[in-house]
Amino acid sequence: MPEALSNLNPALLLTSVFALALVASVLLRLWLSSRQIRHVVQHRGSVPAAFADNISLAAHQKAADYTVAKSQVGMLELAWSTATLMAWTLLGGLDTLNQALLSWLGGGMVQQLALLTGFVLIGGLLDLPFSLYQTFVIEERFGFNKMTWRLWLGDLLKSSLLGLLIGLPLASLILWLMGSTGRFWWLWAWGSWMGFSLLMMVIFPTFIAPLFNKFQPLEDEALKTRVTALMQRCGFSAKGLFVMDGSRRSAHGNAYFTGFGAAKRVVFFDTLLNKLSPDEVDAVLAHELGHFKHRHILKRLVGVFGFSLAGFALLGWVSGQVWFFAGLGVQPSLTGANDALALLLFMLVVPVFSFFVSPLMASMSRRHEFEADAYAVAQTDGHALSSALLKLYEDNASTLTPDPVFANFYYSHPPASERLVRLGT
Known part of the structure; x- marks a missing residue:
C-alpha cells in the first residue's frame, strides 16, 4: 500500500500537467x-500594393480562399486528433488494445x-478521411490535385x-535493446536510430523514392550547363541532376537536394521547370546551395541528434516509472x-x-532562408530570384497576407513581403 500511494501523486500530477498542456495547446x-482566417479574409479584396504589378486579383483571391479552406479543415482535424489522443491515453484506448x-x-x-x-x-x-478530403476535395477544388484513385x-x-519491411525490423531492434542492454539501453537505441536515419538519407533517393516517382536525368543541355557551372562556382558536387514527374500527383512545383555524402542529388519537379525561366531556375538552385554553403543541413542534423539523444534519455527514465503509465491511462x-x-x-x-517551442524552430528556419536568399543573390541575379519566388507564390496559391502572429509562430519560410524586401525588390 505505501508503494501504491507513492506512485499515486506523481501519476495524478502527470495527468494534470498533460491535460493542461493539451488544453492550452x-x-x-x-x-x-x-x-489567420480573419486576417486573410480581411485582405482578400485587393492585392497588396507591393505585388499589384505582378499578381492578379484573381490569383490573390484564389490564394486567400485556398488558405482559408486549408485552415478550416485544419481546425476540424485538430479537434479530431485531440479526441483520438484523449481516447488513446486518458480514456484507456491504448490500455484496452494492450x-x-x-x-x-x-x-x-x-x-x-x-x-x-x-x-x-x-x-x-x-x-x-482527412487525408482523402485534403487530396480529393481541397486540392481538387483549387486545381492542384493530379492524383487518381488508382495512383x-x-x-x-x-x-x-515499406513500413512493414523497414519498421518492423527497426522496432524489433529497439525493443530488444530496451529489454536486453541494461539501464543505458537508451544510449544504444539512440545510436541505432541515428545510424538508421543516416542510412535512410543514403538509400532513400536511390532505392525508395523511385518506387513512387520517375526520375529522369535532366535532358535540357543548356540548362544542365548553367546548373553545372553554378554548382562548380559554389564548390558543390552532386551525383546527378534529375527531373521528377511531380505533375503525376500535384500541380505544385519544387526543387530540392536529397541524399547524403556521395549520394547527393539535385531534383527538379517537372512542374517547376515548366514555369520558371533558366535564370529563375538558376536563382532557385542557388538558394538551395546557400543552405549547404551555410551548413544549415548539418546544423539541423546536429540539432536533431541532440534533441533525439535527450528524448531517448528521458524515455529511458520514464519507461521505468509506474506513474508514467498510470498517469496516462495505462496499467x-x-x-x-x-x-x-x-x-x-x-x-x-x-x-x-x-x-510550445515550435516558434523557436520556425524562427531559426526563417533566418536560414534569409541567409540562403542572400547567398543566391550573391551568386546569381536577385531580380531573377524575386521573379521566381513571385511565380511560386502565385502558382502554389500561397497567401501574400498571412496574419503576422500566425506567421511568426508557424512559418518555416518568411512571408513574401518580408522576403522580397530583404531582396531589395
Whole structure:
C-alpha cells in the first residue's frame, strides 16, 4: 500500500500537467488559426500594393480562399486528433488494445510488435478521411490535385509495405535493446536510430523514392550547363541532376537536394521547370546551395541528434516509472515488458509539450532562408530570384497576407513581403 500511494501523486500530477498542456495547446492553435482566417479574409479584396504589378486579383483571391479552406479543415482535424489522443491515453484506448493483445498472444516480443502494428494501423485509418478530403476535395477544388484513385491506392499499398519491411525490423531492434542492454539501453537505441536515419538519407533517393516517382536525368543541355557551372562556382558536387514527374500527383512545383555524402542529388519537379525561366531556375538552385554553403543541413542534423539523444534519455527514465503509465491511462505489467507501451505513450505525449517551442524552430528556419536568399543573390541575379519566388507564390496559391502572429509562430519560410524586401525588390 505505501508503494501504491507513492506512485499515486506523481501519476495524478502527470495527468494534470498533460491535460493542461493539451488544453492550452489546442486553444492556442485554434486562436492562431482563427487569426489567420480573419486576417486573410480581411485582405482578400485587393492585392497588396507591393505585388499589384505582378499578381492578379484573381490569383490573390484564389490564394486567400485556398488558405482559408486549408485552415478550416485544419481546425476540424485538430479537434479530431485531440479526441483520438484523449481516447488513446486518458480514456484507456491504448490500455484496452494492450490488454486484448496480451490475452490473445501472451507477453513477449510478438505481442509488443503486434501492439505497435495495431496502433499504427488504427491511427492510419482514423486519419484517412482527412487525408482523402485534403487530396480529393481541397486540392481538387483549387486545381492542384493530379492524383487518381488508382495512383493513390498504389501509393498507400507501397508505403504500407515499406513500413512493414523497414519498421518492423527497426522496432524489433529497439525493443530488444530496451529489454536486453541494461539501464543505458537508451544510449544504444539512440545510436541505432541515428545510424538508421543516416542510412535512410543514403538509400532513400536511390532505392525508395523511385518506387513512387520517375526520375529522369535532366535532358535540357543548356540548362544542365548553367546548373553545372553554378554548382562548380559554389564548390558543390552532386551525383546527378534529375527531373521528377511531380505533375503525376500535384500541380505544385519544387526543387530540392536529397541524399547524403556521395549520394547527393539535385531534383527538379517537372512542374517547376515548366514555369520558371533558366535564370529563375538558376536563382532557385542557388538558394538551395546557400543552405549547404551555410551548413544549415548539418546544423539541423546536429540539432536533431541532440534533441533525439535527450528524448531517448528521458524515455529511458520514464519507461521505468509506474506513474508514467498510470498517469496516462495505462496499467503497466508488473511482471512482463512494457517497452512498446512506453514507446507509444512517449510518442503520443511529447508533441503536446514540444509544440510550445515550435516558434523557436520556425524562427531559426526563417533566418536560414534569409541567409540562403542572400547567398543566391550573391551568386546569381536577385531580380531573377524575386521573379521566381513571385511565380511560386502565385502558382502554389500561397497567401501574400498571412496574419503576422500566425506567421511568426508557424512559418518555416518568411512571408513574401518580408522576403522580397530583404531582396531589395
